[in-house]
Amino acid sequence: MVDLIGVRKRYGRVVAVDGVSLSVREGEFFTLLGPSGCGKTTTLRLVAGFETPDQGEVRISGQGVNRLPPEGRPIGMVFQNYALFPNMTVFGNVAFPLRLRRLPERVVRRKVGELLEMVHLQGLEGRYPRELSGGQQQRVALARALAREPKVLLLDEPLSALDAKIREELRGELKRLQRETGLTALYVTHDQEEALALSDRIAVMRDGKVEQLGTPQEIYERPSTLFVARFVGIGTLVPGEAREGRFHRDRPWPVQVEGEGRGFILLRPEQLRPHPEGFLEGQVGLATYLGSLLRLEVETEGILLKVDLNPQEEVRAGDRLRLALPEAAPFIKEEA
């Protein structure tokens, strides 16, 4: 549905997007994930038509769109700061794309009604944007983007200006809407949790390049680089060596790995369990109660392991603990 082929974009000396190639499938929720300044927004703007690539090609539905302005591309866009038209009511905002298409007013009214129902804003037609909460404003922006009946919905950190509770609520609704409409979505965020929760596939970006592309499970369970391992999820990277399918430090560990040579295994906190005959023995340095879980930092063999326990467990800082390791763990080779 959206294809980027070797796309590059620079601003002066900064290379914002450095040879990105990826394909978003029809009906897919695709996320660009990465830290600040890695080129996510620029990539999205290249698809939207606000920027033109210096090299490479952007295609939508198989059609090269490099020369098309945003109004000529089959896109709808939602911005981080909502960007609602302040001089128009909710109705006017959502009707704007429809009126541009010169639809009869009767049709406009019906469609706006449907869209507002879809985002649960019935009854607020007459309000002005500044009379709405942030969450409501972003729903209007979403309805406005959908009003154009785009083939691709582009979203640039649409939830990051909202507070945690509303963010999670709207996140669920966004996913539901995208499922129901079968719309292709290209989503930008620096929030890895959001990316995991929403996406069918994720491209993790770093310095203008795609570092890893895969499903949320692949990204979380088998990060291919240290950068991805550190950026996505919580865990401990344990340095050592892979030999004959097993991980070694000063002694062999009962952990299967794929690969050979020096590198790291990634241990997720939920994979480590206290067990009387556990392989590792350590001392709890820090125990933090987080409501749904108890997060420990356990010091063992010169490593600080993050371990998540049931919040009912009675473990305190200073306690000694044996930990069982997972049977297998992702192994990431040391970067050259």
Place this chain on the structure above:
Amino acid sequence: MRGERFLILPGLLFLLLFFGYPLYSILERSLAAPEGLTFARYARALTAHAYLEAWHNSLVFALLSTLAAVAGGLFVAYWTSGLPLRVKGFLMSLYAVPVSLSGLVVAFGFIVLLGRNGVVNQLFAALGLPRFDLYSWPGLFLVFPFYNIPLFALALIPLLETVGKGLMEAARASGATPFQAWVRVLLPALMPGILAGGSIVFAGMMGAFGTTLALTGFAKNLLSLQIYSLVAESTFDLPQAAALATVLMASTGVGLYVLALWERRYRR
């Protein structure tokens, strides 16, 4: 909380001293007569042909100059706000130059450039083109935008950068051409700022006389020049000047009031 009210006292005092008092003394002078009050000067101000013509000229001149400043300023502001950061910073400091120059300096600059024997007219003459007359109404119209457009643009650029860019993009992503985005989204959204900026330019133009005086002397009949001549020339007549000043201020006030009403419609 109540104590905070006293914080406006210094401001109030300042206004009273430097705005209220001069205003009062002008009013008083325009009405004062040896034996009480007189409206004779106002009668003259509102009936004498020369004054009526000056009043009319001033209004038309200020209105047209404001329109030119708004149109030009909008264009310049939009163009500038889209430039790369470094160029933009340089241009913005450049725009501040005419705003801070004295009217006389500007006038002489224009005389050198566009006067009878100025650079441009020498060039025109060499090319066999008709000479441009700086000392005519079109000449004056050319000079004032030199201040007003940068002034207006400077006021508008921050607004364009904060809300303008996002709104333009949202409109474009909704399917609007740049023109449609301008007319249907950007202009209405900027209207309060445009009207506020327009008010400043309009008020300034109603009272402007330094540059005009330097260029055309008293050849052009403007209310501000009439007042100046009554204050500073052999026709010295302070009370009549005060009456004309009151008329000028009232006209400006009405103009600003209309603009403010218009602005309120957009702010809602």
